[in-house]
Amino acid sequence: MDNTYSKTADALMDTDKSVILEAKHIYKTFPGTVANDDVSLELRKGEVLALLGENGAGKSTLMNVIYGLYTQDKGEIFLNGEPYAIDNPHDAINAGIGMVHQHFMLVPVFSVLENMMLGAETTKGPFLNKKAAEAKLRDLSESFGLEIDPHAIIEELPVGLQQRVEILKALYRDVEILILDEPTAVLTPQETEELFKIMRRLTERGVSIVFITHKLKEVLAVADRIIIMRRGKVVGTTTPAETDEHGLASMMVGREVILEVEKAPAQVGKVVLEIEHLNIHDNNQMHSVRDISLSVRAGEVLGIAGVQGNGQSEFVEAITGLRRYNSGEIRIDGKRMPQEKPRTLVEHGMAHIPEDRQKHGLVLQYPLTSNFVLCTYYREPFSRHGILNENEILRNAEELMERFDVRAPSPVTVAGDLSGGNQQKVIVGRELSREVSLVIANQPTRGLDVGSIEYIHKTLIEMRDAGVGVLLVSSELDEIMSISDRIAVIYRGEILAVLDAAEASREEIGLLMAGHISE
Amino acid sequence: MEEQTPSQNNWLKKVWFSVRIPFLAIILALLVGAIILLVSGANPLEAYWQLFKGAFGSWRNIQRVLEKSTPLIFAGLAVALGFKAGLFNIGAQGQLLLGALMAGYVGFAVKGLPAYIHIPLALLAGLLTGAVFAAIPGLLRAYSGAHEVISTIMLNYVAINLSDYFSEGPWKDTTPGNIVSRLPAIQPSAEIPNIGPVPVGFIVAVLTSLLIWFVINRTTFGFEINSVGLNPHASKYAGMRTKLLIVAAMVVSGALAGVGGAVETMGVVGRFQPGFNTGLGFDGITVALLARNNPIAVILSSLFLGAMKGGANTMQFYANVPNQIIDIIQGTMLLFVTAEMVVRWVFKLRKQRDTEITVTSGWGQR
Ligand SMILES: Nc1ncnc2c1ncn2[C@@H]1O[C@H](COP(=O)(O)OP(=O)(O)O)[C@@H](O)[C@H]1O
Numbered sequence: 001m002d003n004t005y006s007k008t009a010d011a012l013m014d015t016d017k018s019v020i021l022e023a024k025h026i027y028k029t030f031p032g033t034v035a036n037d038d039v040s041l042e043l044r045k046g047e048v049l050a051l052l053g054e055n056g057a058g059k060s061t062l063m064n065v066i067y068g069l070y071t072q073d074k075g076e077i078f079l080n081g082e083p084y085a086i087d088n089p090h091d092a093i094n095a096g097i098g099m100v101h102q103h104f105m106l107v108p109v110f111s112v113l114e115n116m117m118l119g120a121e122t123t124k125g126p127f128l129n130k131k132a133a134e135a136k137l138r139d140l141s142e143s144f145g146l147e148i149d150p151h152a153i154i155e156e157l158p159v160g161l162q163q164r165v166e167i168l169k170a171l172y173r174d175v176e177i178l179i180l181d182e183p184t185a186v187l188t189p190q191e192t193e194e195l196f197k198i199m200r201r202l203t204e205r206g207v208s209i210v211f212i213t214h215k216l217k218e219v220l221a222v223a224d225r226i227i228i229m230r231r232g233k234v235v236g237t238t239t240p241a242e243t244d245e246h247g248l249a250s251m252m253v254g255r256e257v258i259l260e261v262e263k264a265p266a267q268v269g270k271v272v273l274e275i276e277h278l279n280i281h282d283n284n285q286m287h288s289v290r291d292i293s294l295s296v297r298a299g300e301v302l303g304i305a306g307v308q309g310n311g312q313s314e315f316v317e318a319i320t321g322l323r324r325y326n327s328g329e330i331r332i333d334g335k336r337m338p339q340e341k342p343r344t345l346v347e348h349g350m351a352h353i354p355e356d357r358q359k360h361g362l363v364l365q366y367p368l369t370s371n372f373v374l375c376t377y378y379r380e381p382f383s384r385h386g387i388l389n390e391n392e393i394l395r396n397a398e399e400l401m402e403r404f405d406v407r408a409p410s411p412v413t414v415a416g417d418l419s420g421g422n423q424q425k426v427i428v429g430r431e432l433s434r435e436v437s438l439v440i441a442n443q444p445t446r447g448l449d450v451g452s453i454e455y456i457h458k459t460l461i462e463m464r465d466a467g468v469g470v471l472l473v474s475s476e477l478d479e480i481m482s483i484s485d486r487i488a489v490i491y492r493g494e495i496l497a498v499l500d501a502a503e504a505s506r507e508e509i510g511l512l513m514a515g516h517i518s519e
Numbered sequence: 520m521e522e523q524t525p526s527q528n529n530w531l532k533k534v535w536f537s538v539r540i541p542f543l544a545i546i547l548a549l550l551v552g553a554i555i556l557l558v559s560g561a562n563p564l565e566a567y568w569q570l571f572k573g574a575f576g577s578w579r580n581i582q583r584v585l586e587k588s589t590p591l592i593f594a595g596l597a598v599a600l601g602f603k604a605g606l607f608n609i610g611a612q613g614q615l616l617l618g619a620l621m622a623g624y625v626g627f628a629v630k631g632l633p634a635y636i637h638i639p640l641a642l643l644a645g646l647l648t649g650a651v652f653a654a655i656p657g658l659l660r661a662y663s664g665a666h667e668v669i670s671t672i673m674l675n676y677v678a679i680n681l682s683d684y685f686s687e688g689p690w691k692d693t694t695p696g697n698i699v700s701r702l703p704a705i706q707p708s709a710e711i712p713n714i715g716p717v718p719v720g721f722i723v724a725v726l727t728s729l730l731i732w733f734v735i736n737r738t739t740f741g742f743e744i745n746s747v748g749l750n751p752h753a754s755k756y757a758g759m760r761t762k763l764l765i766v767a768a769m770v771v772s773g774a775l776a777g778v779g780g781a782v783e784t785m786g787v788v789g790r791f792q793p794g795f796n797t798g799l800g801f802d803g804i805t806v807a808l809l810a811r812n813n814p815i816a817v818i819l820s821s822l823f824l825g826a827m828k829g830g831a832n833t834m835q836f837y838a839n840v841p842n843q844i845i846d847i848i849q850g851t852m853l854l855f856v857t858a859e860m861v862v863r864w865v866f867k868l869r870k871q872r873d874t875e876i877t878v879t880s881g882w883g884q885r
């Protein structure tokens with residue numbers, strides 16, 4: 001595995017390459033936040049410059065300034081030594097700077113070619129010259145090895161290919177600088193490696209790349225130089241040769257980071273959650289969950305490992321009251337739970353950290369105060385006789401922000417303005433601050449940075465040690481291995497095996513995840 | 520003046536941020552109206568001056584504006600409450616019509632009651648009718664997924680035909696000589712009185728706005744309504760009974776529209792007569808959007824619309840400008856408020872997150 005991350009030695013030594021882009025003393029504030037605080041960086045020709053930092057560190061903001069989406073409050077930018085002042089992306093592209101955003105900006109119903117031409121139309125008289133455009137696109141994809149069908153419709157392409165279209169779109173506009181904002185967040189490990197190869201090919205052709213990420217392994221694998229940002233400031237510059245994961249992590253978070261979770265042996269109590277013969281048919285009468293029986297005991301973490309899309313989402317939705325199931329029984333503390341009644345589950349001590357925090361976990365337009373009482377607003381002290389108690393709700397938010405380390409300008413900031421990590425902390429805080437006997441956590445750290453991941457793992461272990469039963473569902477094997485006491489492996493809607501975490505090996509679980517039952 | 524303290528400044532800024540789009544939309548609409556007046560050979564300044572005089576030139580005129588605003592407030596609240604729950608209640612018109620009909624019926628058919636019983640009784644009849652009639656699209660939306668925009672548009676026709684039937688058939692005014700299809704005049708005991716130039720109905724409307732504001736912003740029910748409107752998935756996750764809430768929101772919305780119809784019958788027209796309240800429910804949409812669904816602002820936008828309606832006749836008479844210019848201005852205003860982008864572009868405003876409004880959730884969502 002690690003071999004694929006190594007690269008040629010001369011790439012490391014190219015420190016004499018000429019500077020193509022230089023940002024000096026950039027300040028950028030948003031109401032309540034200093035997103036960039038005196039940030040300077042230089043990008044050299046043909047290098048991959050990694051911009052590493054936790055969520056909310058200000059990476060996207062800095063790049064959006066360079067790309068002309070935001071205007072800096074102070075500071076200057078130089079392109080090839082010339083002052084560079086632009087205030088829209090169109091000018092940036094004309095100046096040779098392209099950016100692939102965290103959220104793609106493609107027209108889903110258009111073809112690859114049509115997306116390519118949008119805003120950079122090749123015309124012949126008053127008409128679009130599709131032929132010429134297609135020829136140019138084919139040329140590009142060939143010379144950079146970015147295979148794509150020009151007539152494929154965007155929404156029918158997998159995410160990895162959509163990203164490739166975004167990159168091609170930039171190349172189509174003849175950019176020399178390519179900014180990739182967290183490109184790997186949406187990719188599978190295989191697609192990630194493919195992307196790294198493409199990045200290498202681009203730099204060989206003289207393209208300079210700014211690669212934004214918060215994943216340490218990736219930085220070490222692909223970067224020539226690394227700039228680390230923390231809370232709006234640049235806190236260090238290094239190279240993969242000079243550092244390792246621990247070094248990067250502590251620079252990024254600002255303190256020593258424990259990449260492994262420490263935990264004492266489980267003190268297991270009585271069974272809190274029992275699931276018996278649970279079956280879910282999806283719309284095509286296919287089984288998305290097949291006869292699952294499991295139990296979670298107080299004081300243990302039961303991890304459910306599996307490749308994404310093997311019925312985990314349906315399973316969790318069923319046991320948390322968000323989806324009907326066709327047959328089976330779910331009991332909490334021995335009491336049978338009704339179907340599709342999330343509030344009954346809450347009343348019986350269940351906490352649910354949902355997979356999709358923006359869809360289920362938060363009302364993004366609501367302030368944090370309201371989000372913190374989303375499941376308990378109807379109870380005292382937050383309301384009485386149907387009237388909300390604003391003071392209590394505010395006090396609650398202040399307390400939880402402090403206790404769960406939520407970084408936001410104020411308790412009335414809307415949840416949508418928070419970084420992913422902080423949004424997740426709001427959910428974790430809300431769910432774990434009330435009396436609970438059972439925690440269902442589905443992909444609780446997806447898309448989060450090291451600091452937040454560490455924090456959430458620690459909190460889950462604390463719950464377990466306090467005698468709460470924890471059901472953790474994750475497609476990250478590392479996560480499952482590091483905090484579970486027992487591990488169940490799900491494959492095509494079935495639990496293939498339940499193993500003792502202390503005895504299970506990665507290989508064994510990996511095989512089960514691929515559907516191989518060992519004898 | 521002393522320099523403003525930062526907090527004052529902030530407060531003013533906030534108010535400005537929340538009113539600037541509707542305010543500028545109104546200005547733009549008046550400009551468009553002025554251009555149309557110019558093109559058709561009239562003097563826009565003269566026309567607007569007469570419009571203003573017609574609205575506020577005398578106590579009698581002011582009273583007319585308040586009378587006209589009263590049903591608008593109720594209709595606006597009805598639509599605004601729907602929007603809060605993510606529902607586009609185009610059916611406010613039909614609910615209002617049937618509310619007006621039932622209030623008209625109770626107003627003339629029930630005899631011998633003192634005013635302090637008769638008036639609330641007739642209002643209640645309007646309220647319940649609107650509520651029941653709105654429950655239908657509510658139930659359809661919640662339990663079968665039928666989009667309320669379509670079902671309420673269709674139910675509007677049902678309401679029109681029902682009210683035509685009753686005013687031509689069983690409840691027709693049989694006074695000798697009457698050939699119009701309408702109900703008999705309501706009893707004097709059902710007429711909403713005035714205190715000075717202020718109709719009691721207007722006072723009730725203002726109090727209702729305050730009440731709705733309180734319900735939306737300070738109660739658990741309001742919290743649930745807002746949550747369902749903003750994110751039905753998270754609301755379900757939070758244990759709210761989302762389907763029931765949709766029905767409840769429609770019912771309350773319909774009740775408000777029904778009362779709007781009732782006060783029109785009992786405070787302005789004096790009987791139920793089809794055609795007299797046409798468009799009030801749709802005006803409610805304009806009112807709600809101008810007010811950005813804020814119940815307090817609904818009072819202001821209703822007064823504004825009421826003033827234009829109240830002053831229209833004077834303008835037509837003295838400035839020799841057709842009444843319809845008011846409809847054009849109102850339509851343009853609505854266009855600008857909904858196509859907020861245009862206003863931003865004209866005035867070069869930057870986007871501010873908290874001033875966005877959700878007009879309705881998409882088709883077939885949920
Ligand atoms: N448009 C915006 N309005 C207000 N605050 C913003 C906006 N964009 C980013 N921020 C804030 O600026 C900070 C930096 O954000 P960002 O640059 O997106 O971080 P990163 O990309 O490193 O995760 C965060 O605190 C974020 O909440």
Ligand SMILES: [Mg+2]
Binds near residue numbers: 056059060
């Ligand atoms: Mg970012």
